[in-house]
Amino acid sequence: MSRTILVVAEAKGGVLRQVSYEAIGAARTAAGDGGTVAAVIMGSDVTRLAGDLAVYGADCIYSVDHSALTHYHPEAYFAALQAVMQEVRPDGVFFGHTAWGKDLAPQLAAALGAGQISDVISMDTDDSGELLFTRPIYAGKAMEKKKFMSTPWIVTIRPNNIPPLAAEAGRTAPVTAVAYPEPPLAAVIREVVQNTAGKMDLSEAKVIVSGGRGVRSAEGFKPLEELADVLGGAVGASRGACDAAYCDYALQIGQTGKVVTPELYIACGISGAIQHLAGMSQSRVIIAINKDPEAPIFQVADYGIVGDLFEVVPLLTEQFKQALQT
Amino acid sequence: MNIIVLVKQTFDTEEKIFIAEGGVVEDGVKFVLNPYDEYAVEEAIRIRDDMGGKVTVVSSGPERAAEALRTALAMGADEAVLLNDERIGADEHAVAQALAAFVGTEPYDLVLGGNFSVDNGAGQVAVRLAKLLGIPHVSAITKLDIADGRAVCSRDAEGDTEILELPLPALFTAQQGLNEPRYPSLQGIMKAKKKPFRELTLDDFGVTAEARTARAELFLPPQRQAGKLISGEPGEQAQELFRLLRTEAKVV
Numbered sequence: 364m365s366r367t368i369l370v371v372a373e374a375k376g377g378v379l380r381q382v383s384y385e386a387i388g389a390a391r392t393a394a395g396d397g398g399t400v401a402a403v404i405m406g407s408d409v410t411r412l413a414g415d416l417a418v419y420g421a422d423c424i425y426s427v428d429h430s431a432l433t434h435y436h437p438e439a440y441f442a443a444l445q446a447v448m449q450e451v452r453p454d455g456v457f458f459g460h461t462a463w464g465k466d467l468a469p470q471l472a473a474a475l476g477a478g479q480i481s482d483v484i485s486m487d488t489d490d491s492g493e494l495l496f497t498r499p500i501y502a503g504k505a506m507e508k509k510k511f512m513s514t515p516w517i518v519t520i521r522p523n524n525i526p527p528l529a530a531e532a533g534r535t536a537p538v539t540a541v542a543y544p545e546p547p548l549a550a551v552i553r554e555v556v557q558n559t560a561g562k563m564d565l566s567e568a569k570v571i572v573s574g575g576r577g578v579r580s581a582e583g584f585k586p587l588e589e590l591a592d593v594l595g596g597a598v599g600a601s602r603g604a605c606d607a608a609y610c611d612y613a614l615q616i617g618q619t620g621k622v623v624t625p626e627l628y629i630a631c632g633i634s635g636a637i638q639h640l641a642g643m644s645q646s647r648v649i650i651a652i653n654k655d656p657e658a659p660i661f662q663v664a665d666y667g668i669v670g671d672l673f674e675v676v677p678l679l680t681e682q683f684k685q686a687l688q689t
Numbered sequence: 690m691n692i693i694v695l696v697k698q699t700f701d702t703e704e705k706i707f708i709a710e711g712g713v714v715e716d717g718v719k720f721v722l723n724p725y726d727e728y729a730v731e732e733a734i735r736i737r738d739d740m741g742g743k744v745t746v747v748s749s750g751p752e753r754a755a756e757a758l759r760t761a762l763a764m765g766a767d768e769a770v771l772l773n774d775e776r777i778g779a780d781e782h783a784v785a786q787a788l789a790a791f792v793g794t795e796p797y798d799l800v801l802g803g804n805f806s807v808d809n810g811a812g813q814v815a816v817r818l819a820k821l822l823g824i825p826h827v828s829a830i831t832k833l834d835i836a837d838g839r840a841v842c843s844r845d846a847e848g849d850t851e852i853l854e855l856p857l858p859a860l861f862t863a864q865q866g867l868n869e870p871r872y873p874s875l876q877g878i879m880k881a882k883k884k885p886f887r888e889l890t891l892d893d894f895g896v897t898a899e900a901r902t903a904r905a906e907l908f909l910p911p912q913r914q915a916g917k918l919i920s921g922e923p924g925e926q927a928q929e930l931f932r933l934l935r936t937e938a939k940v941v
Contacts, residue, residue, distance in 0.1 A: 435846065437826060462846040466828045469781070469813040473820035478782055478901025481811035495905055501808055504706040505713065508906035516901070549825035550855035553841070557849050564847045570941075594941060605865075612831075612865040613848040618702040618807050619724050619865065627940045638702035644913055648938045650930065656918075665916035666933055668926045678927035683941065686931070 364492060365398035369453035371444065372404045372416055373463050379404075379412050381567055382459035382520065384419040384527035389520055390457050391420055391528060392486055393494060401425060403447045403541075405440055407433040410538065417536035420528040424536050425450060429543035434555050435463050441470045442546040448475075450541060453515060460519040461566065472517045479517040480509045484524040484624070484645075502618035502641035522567045523624050558613075563597040565616065570596025570627045573616060573643070576603040577632020577653060577672060584610055586676040587631055593683045599623065599643075601633045617642035631672040635660030652676065690742035690835070692733040693792055694766065695802035695815055696726040698750055698757035702807055708907055722757040725803025727764075727870040728863035733801050734765040735868065736835055742798075743767045747791060749777050749784050755886070762881035763873030774890040779809065780900035785817035790894035792822060799840075800860040804829045812862075819860040826860040827853050831867050 368390040372383035383402075390400045402421035404412055410426040417424065427443040444467065448456075456471065458464030460482045472479040485497045487508075495508045496518060565571060572591040574584050584598060591598045599621070600614040616623055618638040628646035633639060635651070635658055643649070644663050651664035652672045661667045668675055700706075701721045707714040722730070733744045746761040748754045749772040758769035770791060777787045792800065800819070805812030812828075819826035831850070832843035835857070844851040845864045873881070891898060917933070919926045934941050 434851065437828075462829070465812050466816060469816035470820050472782065472813065473785060473817035476782065476901075478780065479811070479813055480902055481813060489905065499910075500810060501700065501706050501713075502702075502810060503910060505708065506908050506910055507904050509902050510905050511902055513901050549859070550827065550853045552851060553854055554852040555849060556852070562848070566847070611848075613845060615865065622810075627934070627938075636703070637705065641702070645910065648934070648940050649913070649916075650934075661918070662915045663913040665938065666930055667916065667918045668930060669918065669920075670923055670926060674923040675927055678924055679930060682927055682931040686935075 365395045366393060366454040367399045367401065367451065368394045369447070369451050369456045370400060370402040370421065371456060371458045371464070371467065372402050373459055373461060374404060374406050374409050374412055379415050380459060380461070381527070382461060382522040383416070385522065385525045386457040386459055386520055387416065387420045388527045389486060389518070389525045393455055399423065401451050401453065403427065403444065405432050405443045410540065413538045414535070417534050418530050418532060420531070421536050424538045425541050426538060427541050427543050431543060431545070434552055435466070436548065436550065436552055437466055437470065438546065438548045438550060440467055442544050444471060445474070446541050446544050450539065455515060456517045458517070458519045460521045464519045468517050468519050475515055477515050477517055478511045478513060479519070480511070481519045483518050483520045486525070499622065499645070502622050503645050504641050521624065523569070565597050565599055565614070565621050565623055568597035568623070568625050570594040571599045571616070571623055571625045572596055572629045572631065573599035573601065573633060574604050574609070574631050575601035575633030576607060578604055578609055581609050583673070586673065586680065590629070590676055590680045590683070593680050593687065594627070596625070596627070601639045602636070630660050630664070631676055633660050634658045635663065690736060690740045690799060691795070691797045692737060692742060692744045692799045692801065693795060693797045694726070694729050694733045694744060694746045694761065695788060695800065695818070696730065696746050696748045696757055696761055697723045697803070697806045698748065698754040699723040699806050699808040706909065708909060711907055713907070720753060720756060722760045723803050723806045725805060725807070725863055725865070728865070728867040729801040729803050730761045730764055730766060731868045731870040732833060732863060733799070736799070740835065745770060745795065747772065747788065749787050758886070759881050760873060762884045763877040764871055765877060768885040770887045770889060772890070773888050776891055777898045778900050780902050781811055781813040781817060782901040783898035785814050785821055786896065786898045787891060788814065788818050789821040790891070790896040791889065792818065794894065798857045799835070800824070800858070802860070802862050804862045804864045815860060815862045822860070824858050824860055825855045827855065828862040829864040830861050831864050833861060833867070
């Protein structure tokens with residue numbers, strides 16, 4: 364079966380997010396033989412990114428480029444997306460399960476009266492060729508496969524799970540500019556405070572160095588940050604560390620907080636309460652560093668070190684620093 | 690200020706999940722008010738205490754969800770409504786339709802909900818509801834100030850903070866950090882028993898709720914096994930871990 368699929372691409376800091384390429388990969392599977400993968404990029408000064416979408420497999424690209432779209436605005440982005448929907452009339456739409464996608468996708472679903480399957484980590488088909496979408500529930504303590512009962516449909520995909528297509532240098536695709544409809548907006552953006560300038564988002568990080576109560580203070584996160592920096596990763600935290608105000612709730616990993624699936628998860632001073640394990644146990648490789656040999660975190664860790672994180676973590680940072688310099 | 694708070698009853702986050710006969714086993718499970726909805730209830734109570742008005746909590750769910758509504762009443766909400774109708778089910782389109790039918794019959798200035806539920810975790814229903822009601826919304830807020838029929842809120846966007854201003858009526862979903870939810874007091878629990886509690890079905894609104902998605906399979910992820918413990922002095926441990934990551938796990 365061939366379908367027309369629209370990918371809602373997302374730019375951050377002037378570049379496309381990795382999850383947008385992953386969404387094109389998912390869309391290609393869903394489109395089937397002879398199907399079409401369209402992609403839309405919305406924002407200000409973003410048309411120049413269209414080429415990257417083509418290289419990663421989009422067949423045609425729509426761009427809504429307007430100063431009103433400089434920052435994510437729920438109503439403005441929705442209006443822009445609707446204008447593109449009318450051009451493309453897709454059978455299915457893919458978003459990243461990101462701050463944007465989580466806000467924009469349900470708006471579109473409600474407006475279309477469409478079904479939406481959120482936070483998808485893989486896709487396959489049943490015996491009749493129908494698409495099945497796998498998603499974690501209870502923060503990954505269980506999994507479900509879902510299917511749609513009507514068209515059009517909407518999916519958000521979790522970053523870091525669905526492989527992108529191989530980049531095809533020199534591949535091009537037609538780019539259509541769609542006018543921003545300039546709707547009246549109820550909400551006004553007063554200010555955007557960028558707390559994360561230069562820092563990687565947890566959901567997309569390949570490496571996460573995470574701290575728990577064992578980190579003992581806000582200052583105690585310093586060695587974790589240094590290790591994350593060396594590895595090009597992000598810093599996360601357990602609920603215990605957040606509740607103790609060692610760090611911001613934005614860093615919390617667990618059933619409350621974020622669910623993450625990095626290549627490497629380094630848990631420092633985290634005991635491993637079930638609600639934390641739910642948020643990280645789908646990571647590919649897990650390291651646990653904890654003073655308490657009985658800590659449940661060791662039950663899910665590929666490598667465990669019983670020891671003082673303040674001794675071990677800086678030594679580990681030093682190891683990586685030396686290795687990466689040579 | 691009439692405030693409607695959307696709540697859901699969920700498994701306690703400490704619960705393990707077991708599957709039997711194609712469903713999640715509920716026997717002996719401790720249920721709680723979804724943690725994100727607690728923030729929404731707390732915020733609603735604070736706004737009401739400050740500005741006057743009424744807080745109505747509403748949930749779409751089975752009979753047991755009444756307990757979560759009672760918790761919200763014990764915290765200080767004024768009225769509760771349980772949409773208890775098997776025809777609604779778990780599909781987000783259907784749930785949003787049912788909630789829209791109810792909210793549409795109520796006077797409201799403000800609708801609050803949790804950013805997502807810790808069981809299904811899709812985070813769709815509240816945003817869908819805003820669209821169905823035709824009111825503006827902001828999701829994942831960490832701060833909300835209401836004055837003169839307008840709201841100023843802070844939205845958590847993956848760590849960045851967006852500050853938006855918008856007119857009421859509007860819908861907001863609560864992110865961690867919005868407030869510190871209170872525990873119900875004994876007095877609150879006693880009072881909750883006498884507060885208005887309505888149980889409604891789709892027939893009360895003359896609407897239908899259609900599922901757009903269906904579950905085809907439910908399963909548990911593979912269990913992780915405990916791996917290697919690395920012994921020695923801290924220096925040796927760090928060196929050995931580094932070696933294993935390079936040669937065995939091949940991650941860095």
